Amino acid sequence: MSSLVSTSHLQVAAFALGTVGWILCTVSMGLVEWRVWHVDNTTIISSGIAWVGIWKVCFISYLHVSPGYKEEFCHKFSSYNSSIPHEIYAAQGLLLIAMFLGLLGLAATVFGLRNVYMGMARKALITRFFLVGGCFYGFAGLCVLIPVSWNLYSVTHNQSIAFPPSYYMPSSPAAQEAGAAIPVGVVAVILLLLSGVFSLSYRFPVTTNAIVNSCQDKSRPLHAVSEQEHSQELRRAT
Numbered sequence: 001m002s003s004l005v006s007t008s009h010l011q012v013a014a015f016a017l018g019t020v021g022w023i024l025c026t027v028s029m030g031l032v033e034w035r036v037w038h039v040d041n042t043t044i045i046s047s048g049i050a051w052v053g054i055w056k057v058c059f060i061s062y063l064h065v066s067p068g069y070k071e072e073f074c075h076k077f078s079s080y081n082s083s084i085p086h087e088i089y090a091a092q093g094l095l096l097i098a099m100f101l102g103l104l105g106l107a108a109t110v111f112g113l114r115n116v117y118m119g120m121a122r123k124a125l126i127t128r129f130f131l132v133g134g135c136f137y138g139f140a141g142l143c144v145l146i147p148v149s150w151n152l153y154s155v156t157h158n159q160s161i162a163f164p165p166s167y168y169m170p171s172s173p174a175a176q177e178a179g180a181a182i183p184v185g186v187v188a189v190i191l192l193l194l195s196g197v198f199s200l201s202y203r204f205p206v207t208t209n210a211i212v213n214s215c216q217d218k219s220r221p222l223h224a225v226s227e228q229e230h231s232q233e234l235r236r237a238t
Contacts, residue, residue, distance in 0.1 A: 010199075010201055010202070011109060011112065011113060011116075011130055011198060011199055011202055013198055014109060014133070014198035014199040015106065015109045015110070015195075017191045017192075017195045018102065018105055018106055018109065018133075018191070018192060018195035019106060021140075021141070021188045021189075021190075021191030021194075021195060022099065022102035022105075022106060022188075022192070024184050024185070024188035024191065025095065025098050025099055025140070025144050025192070028095070028144075028181045028182075028184040028185040028188060029054070029095040029099065031179070031180055031181035031184065032053035032055070032056060032057075032058050032074070032179075032181075033051045033053065033179030033180045033181050034051075034052060034053045034091075034151055034178075034179050034182060035051070035052040035053075035151065035154070035155050035176055035178070035179055036049060036051060036052075036176060036177045036178070036179045037050040037169075037173035037176045038173055038175045038176065038177075039170055039173055039174060041170065044059075044061055044168045045059040045060070045061060045168070045169075046061050046062040047059065047060040050169060050173075051179060052161065052179075053179075053181065054077075054088050054091040054095070054147070054151075055076060055077060055092065056074045056075060056076040056077060057074065057075050057077075057163070057167060057169060058072055058073065058074040059072070059168075059169070060072050060073075061073055073168075075166070075167045075169075083161070083162040083163065084161065085154070085159070087147065087150040087151050090146070090147055090150065091150070091151060094144070094146055094147050095143065095144065095147060097140075097143050098140040098141075098143035098144045098192075099140075101136045101137075101139050101140035101143065102136070102137070102192065104132075104133075104136045105133045105134070105136030105140060105195070105196075105199075106133075107133075108130070108132045109129070109130065109133040109199060111129045112126050112129030112130045112133060112202075115129070126202075127202065130199050130200070130202040131199075131200060131202075133199045134195075134196045134197070134198075134199030135200075136196075137192050137193070137195040137199060138192075138196035138197075138200075141188075141189050141190075141192035141193040141195075141196060144185055144188050144189045144192065145189045147185070148182055148185035148186060148189065151178075152178055152182055155176055155177065155178045155182075158172075158173070158175065158176055160172030160173075
């Protein structure tokens with residue numbers, strides 16, 4: 001059992017990093033600060049800043065509010081709105097897939113570590129669990145990487161979005177920058193990919209019993225030959 005446990009340290013690290021990466025993936029999906037828009041017209045968007053997420057767009061306005069108070073208005077994206085760019089809808093689907101794949105990767109790693117720490121020396125089963133878990137981690141990391149990179153590209157090129165009139169949003173900002181969700185997603189990608197590499201690097205140990213058995217198997221023909229030679233010598237002596 002000790003030899004099994006000593007070879008699974010990287011897989012424990014893979015589980016820890018995968019857990020943090022999965023949490024960060026979920027956090028980035030829920031954050032509205034994917035893109036931070038700076039607008040010139042502050043008639044409705046009083047703060048001059050709007051946050052564009054993958055599920056909704058939000059801004060702070062002082063309209064219809066008592067003096068000294070402010071209110072945050074949010075408009076959710078509808079699935080039938082063709083004006084919303086493709087990278088936003090792609091981010092919705094890919095991050096949901098990443099969250100599901102991350103859970104499967106964590107479950108596979110837990111089952112693999114369970115067999116290791118309970119001393120169940122089943123090479124095929126343990127190796128298969130870590131292999132499957134590593135693949136799930138890797139695919140989850142890629143599913144997060146695509147929307148993060150795509151939206152970061154849109155931000156750096158200051159691309160516009162043709163919002164419907166009911167959103168009270170301009171079609172293009174004066175300037176925009178990456179929000180908190182993008183660096184959180186980048187960290188999630190790094191952790192998930194590292195988890196995949198660590199999990200796939202597992203090698204089942206060669207136990208002492210296996211080495212002894214292999215040595216005995218190799219030495220059996222030599223014993224057989226020596227016994228035959230001894231019997232032949234006895235026959236000659238008689």
